[in-house]
Amino acid sequence: MHHAALPKTPTGITGLDEITGGGIPQGRPTLVCGEAGCGKTLMSIEFIVRGATEFNEPGVFMAFEEKADELAMNVASLGFDLDKLQAEKKIRIDHVHIDRSEIEETGEYDLEGLFIRLNYAIDSIGAKRVVLDTLENLFSGLSNQVLLRAELRRLFHWLKDKGVTAIITGERGDGKLTRQGLEEYVSDCVILLDHRVINQISTRRLRIVKYRGTVHGTNEYPFLIDEDGISVLPVTSLKLEKAVSSDRVSSGIPALDKMLGGKGFFKGSSILVSGTAGTGKTSIAAYFANETCSQGKRCIYFAFEESPKQIIRNMHSINVDLQQYVNSGTLKFFASRPTLYGLEMHLVAMYKLIKQFKPHAVVLDPITNLITVGTVSEVKAMLIRLIDFLQEEQITVMFTALTLNNAVTEQTDEGVSSLVDAWMLVRDIEYNGERNRGMYIMKSRGMKHSNQVREFIITDKGLDLVDVYLGPDGILTGSAREAQMLQEQTGEVLRDYAVGRKDREIIRKRKVLEAKISSLQTEFESVEDELNKTYQEEELIKQVADKTRKEITAIRRGSVNDTIKIKTRKK
């Protein structure tokens, strides 16, 4: 049987709504707890502000800690103008001041005053959202704990009856989510914020401890507080149901494209370029970025080692002008020292930038440096998330990774080689007193690719791949290859010469033959002429003889001929 989905209220906080599958439970209280300084107040105020500005849901912020003006000042750095929103009656901030030294308790009381205040605040602006920050301050201000608990229970019921979506914040206590066990009262949704420092690097994390009646991400999600508020990174998508593309993108190196079935990488795939120091990984990455931008597409280059200016300068030496794309806005560099902040923060920062810039391709150069701020497994987990995210967005990503010792292992580094779709290895080939670069394609999922080692050469004209020579002593590269080529060229010239000589002899022979043929023909003609002459003479003789014989015959008959003559004359 199909039940109606739990209605949810979007918080408007980047990423949080994705983790919760749409937001926090509508019309119900949600508990946000964590230690001091973990961002509880900020998260709750953002919930109110986003509600007012983006979802047209006015909100009441009841502050038990900070005064209204202090609060306004604190969040002004995030671009939230609380005074303006208050003036527009979109939000209302009510500061509940509780000072034990000013208060004497005697006899029975209840918190009806708070209810009335809250009710009045809600009704005055038609609020749909309520934040109580930090409710537990009541416990420090009042001594009757039993009464407080009863009143809190009543408050949560009252909030539900009122139908407002509420966030209640609470400080984390020993062994409990909150000091006063508020989680007992809020049974629908509990979000835990955490702020940890590992290796001197602090990382904020968020976890949905409980969300009744709905699927939610159960992991710890890092989040970032910056000038745009809170961004939570929904790091691992729950499904492996990404759209895939069979479009291809060029690597920028025609010879490399040729090795990859002639067309290059798949769009939206992940590519790892690994190699030892100085093998030209950055150059390959820069070429890829250059190619992407030259097609008018956008690219982000995350540099963890060199500054953007350094990369641009260095790439000029191989005839790649990245500056023009930086100027035209299609290429964006984002350089940060890995140690600047934690791994997760890097991820969140990248995620945010990618969401904003919407690039077609992303370069991470190099991922190896991230190891300095996390363990191998952490880096791997982070890269899985990044790859997941990029695949979902159909963004092609190229990582470069430094292999420290290629003799020990080729299975890189951050263990990402199994995750990526294509893996290229650039390796030093040491032979004949020099070092040259050889490139292999270790794998390339879903396409025909060359299994051959190519020599990878970097010249001031650019990058290229050449076939290596397999000589009697093995693979020949660099000057040995040049020497081999020279030798082959010499051989070719010699062979050409030999062939030429033979050709000429044949021509000569043909000429001799032709001369002979023509002389024979002449001879034949003269013989034929001779024969003809004899034949004609004989014919002539025969004719003359015939004629003579006839005349003689006529003469013998004599009279006949004369008579006829006479008769003719008489007439």
Next chain:
Amino acid sequence: MSPKAETKRYELRLYVAGKTLKSVTALANLKKYCEEHLQGQYVIEVIDLLLQPQLAEGDQIFAIPTLVRKVPEPIRKIIGDLSNEEKVLVGLNIRPA
């Protein structure tokens, strides 16, 4: 109820929410103590927050009933039904602690 110029004058405000038992008890207690100790020196203003909820914020009221001593300064607050006379008198600074 007109106080003399030289005597201390008390302006008291009692916040209630409807005529609940606690509120009624508090008001009765307060009137009793004032008559006993502050005769002619006090003014009691009863504010029902159910009728005037907008007033709760100004005096930072969250508990009901709350007695606020507006004058003399500094402002003092006593929450509860005021059943403990000693505490109330100390709290209002009528009797030194």
